[in-house]
Ligand code: SRM
Ligand SMILES: Cc1cc2nc3c(=O)[nH]c(=O)nc-3n(C[C@H](O)[C@H](O)[C@H](O)COP(=O)(O)OP(=O)(O)OC[C@H]3O[C@@H](n4cnc5c(N)ncnc54)[C@H](O)[C@@H]3O)c2cc1C
Ligand code: SF4
């Protein structure tokens with residue numbers, strides 16, 4: 001089901017990620033990606049590293065469109081990857097799209113070099 | 117074949133351009149109407165329709181199913197309309213081929229029609245989940261009149277219906293079938309009904325109302341297969357094994373633009389047929405409109421955008437260019453008696469502000485989303501009177517800063533100029549106006565209680581009861597405080613549970629019991645949460661309060677738990693986990709030690725350490741390996757140590773009378789007994805116990821939450837100790853003579869703490885807040901109290917004293933321990 005141009009990487013059906021949870025996608029030679037499904041049904045993908053001390057964001061509590069890091073409770077925006085509130089820092093985001101019940105990540109953002 | 121090309125009729129009349137329309141649905145016919153309105157004589161028109169009937173209003177199929185309308189009522193264009201406008205309708209004969217080279221279409225029956233302009237309006241196809249059994253007779257979709265007829269035929273025989281999909285279509289199908297007397301179950305994959313239009317709070321209200329009407333709604337229900345008996349559908353089986361009998365299964369899980377014809381004809385197709393602002397496809401002679409198109413990246417599934425598209429199409433064709441710019445959509449559910457409205461973008465965001473109003477007594481939930489002083493989304497449940505007003509503000513993108521404060525109260529309130537200031541509006545109320553409906557308190561009463569000295573919200577709540585029950589009048593009371601005292605003189609009350617609510621921990625705990633609130637969204641609705649789905653502070657707290665209040669009934673919400681309690685292991689700074697199995701009272705055996713040693717070697721654990729809690733901690737385990745590690749430990753008889761939980765942690769013991777020359781009682785044995793009694797119980801915070809065999813206190817019982825010091829004449833019971841950040845020695849609670857009494861009081865104390873303390877409050881600060889005398893009074897004033905608390909603790913243990921590792925080791929929640937997939941870029945590039 002991937003695009004003819006092959007820009008998007010099909011990572012499987014949306015049903016693999018329950019709303020309010022996240023799952024991980026290791027990339028060989030690159031950064032692990034966390035794919036989030038919010039309680040309101042949206043999907044986001046971020047590098048699975050907190051800008052603070054690399055905490056695995058996939059394991060945090062998801063509320064609204066943010067995740068609270070499991071290590072020291074920074075709140076990270078799933079839309080922008082920015083730390084919210086008084087904390088400063090940003091995690092790279094990966095464009096996601098949903099098509100016919102399947103999840104796609106922008107291929108170049110998954111495997112390409114990434115500004116960290 | 118009766119090929120018709122552009123033949124001059126020969127009577128000298130100029131030949132008209134030939135327009136062929138594929139799709140006799142809502143968009144196709146509307147486009148024709150718009151074109152006729154602009155230039156009635158320009159085209160010679162033929163419409164092909166796959167359905168064997170005239171054009172009708174598809175959205176009214178729901179009322180037809182529900183028995184509120186007949187087919188005749190919903191026809192849009194009768195046969196006469198086609199005749200009067202000289203339109204040839206070819207119905208029941210779908211187009212199967214488009215030849216763009218020569219400008220022809222071919223229908224299934226072989227009819228060939230030439231065109232100058234072609235309009236594709238093929239709508240969408242219902243999406244069918246390809247589970248085993250999806251082709252069985254009795255599995256239907258909900259798209260056209262034939263589908264409705266199939267459902268009506270099934271309903272005539274009675275029995276059960278299963279509707280897969282809790283979106284707009286599914287719920288309308290379910291409603292119709294229920295009205296026709298079928299027993300209806302709706303299966304919805306997501307936890308919230310209509311999650312694309314509703315947020316969690318509104319979805320919960322809707323679910324409640326449908327259940328009250330007798331439908332069964334299963335959320336989080338993932339269909340595994342459709343069951344068969346005698347060649348016909350007989351039920352649905354879910355992935356968790358549940359089977360639901362069904363005489364008919366309606367699949368309403370979504371739609372997909374119908375693009376096959378266009379794709380085969382080589383037109384540019386993305387998700388839909390790609391069109392420009394005048395609905396022209398990649399071939400200038402071919403137009404497309406309706407659900408089958410993709411415009412500026414968007415596909416639509418509602419009719420309002422189609423009307424705009426059709427206008428732009430006609431304008432473009434007839435040379436009055438006015439392009440289509442996309443649409444904002446709004447949704448209403450066509451189920452009688454349920455008022456529900458949603459529009460725009462309600463997913464929120466960093467730069468967005470949510471304004472939430474809940475009125476529990478009327479079952480109302482309203483939420484508007486504002487960005488840059490503009491309304492960008494709205495969700496209304498229970499009271500949709502202002503839906504159109506919000507939708508209008510939204511479409512016009514009006515600046516709402518002037519009415520910001522009163523926006524959520526609706527048009528009547530916000531539009532009233534001076535009244536836009538809620539304080540002014542409240543000031544204008546008469547003295548006998550009712551402020552608090554729950555407790556029947558008037559404005560005059562609230563004001564006099566404020567002037568009599570109640571200078572905070574909390575003081576008002578406790579003196580005249582206003583806003584003490586459901587809290588929906590909190591805003592009004594706050595206004596009255598501000599008006600009466602001036603903004604600065606209002607005292608802030610005790611700390612609220614978190615920013616999402618004006619209630620304190622105590623209020624929330626009390627109201628959960630009083631109002632019998634049993635789910636997180638229910639608490640948020642009834643107690644007027646100001647955010648749609650809470651935050652990382654209130655979700656875990658509510659989850660705990662509910663599981664403590666309703667043991668056995670409440671279904672734990674893993675998503676509201678901190679990662680350690682979700683993965684039943686402690687997360688480490690490098691993202692691996694540590695695993696601590698229980699060693700009862702600090703005792704171990706060669707078998708346990710061997711199992712731990714084996715795990716350390718088998719999973720290459722970089723470190724194993726004796727903890728400060730008298731047991732062993734295995735470090736550096738990956739989340740993928742946790743279930744296997746637990747399986748190995750389980751096999752040696754070990755269970756979770758809850759070293760990760762707001763739960764009973766360790767029961768530390770010393771060697772006691774069995775070996776120690778000073779020991780007065782069997783402290784080790786008692787410790788083991790206490791741990792076996794109390795393990796597995798979740799608490800407001802972690803809870804540690806110790807039993808020392810004599811006052812030398814080698815088990816450090818006087819810095820534990822509950823400590824036992826054995827003495828010759830019995831057992832001294834100590835409470836409220838803490839060895840952590842702020843060291844606190846215990847207070848002596850009482851002295852008892854037997855082990856049994858010690859254990860009875862231990863669990864009564866634990867239960868009192870469980871039922872009273874605030875989430876994340878250890879026993880030490882709790883004791884200091886409540887006072888030792890209060891605790892003694894609660895436990896001992898009424899001689900039956902210890903027994904009753906103990907009974908409640910044991911009831912809870914019936915459900916919670918289970919080893920969470922064992923389930924995981926058997927494969928439960930496998931998704932938490934596995935990756936979605938792995939990406940190996942090189943191989944991918946080659947593929
Ligand atoms: C493993 C252990 C240290 C050790 O190697 O000995 C330990 C490790 C941690 N302790 Fe502890 N505590 C350990 C015994 C203690 C003790 C001693 C005891 O239990 O007898 C104390 C003081 C006694 C007490 O709690 O009153 C202790 C007081 C704390 C505190 C401060 C609590 C307080 O109320 O002030 C924290 C922080 C907190 O809970 O917020 C903490 C938090 C932690 C955390 C969970 C930090 C964290 O949030 O990640 C550490 C987790 C490491 C891990 O992944 O395993 N740990 N911690 C001990 C595990 C005991 C066990 O077998 O379960
Ligand atoms: C039960 C129900 C309730 C709904 N309720 C609402 C609502 O409350 N509000 C709302 O805004 N929207 C609602 N909708 C959605 C709305 O009906 C659609 O958005 C609208 O009908 C789309 O119009 P369309 O012309 O693109 O597609 P359609 O109306 O589906 O028309 C497409 C037509 O093309 C025909 N066709 C397909 N392929 C061919 C071919 N090869 N040759 C010839 N003909 C072909 C099809 O048979 C169909 O008749 C509802 C839909 C359903 C099914
Ligand atoms: S004392 Fe601090 S560093 Fe050591 S285990 Fe406890 S929390 Fe971690």
Ligand code: FES
Pocket residue numbers: 050051052053054055069070071072073074
């Ligand atoms: S690593 Fe995320 S908050 Fe510290």
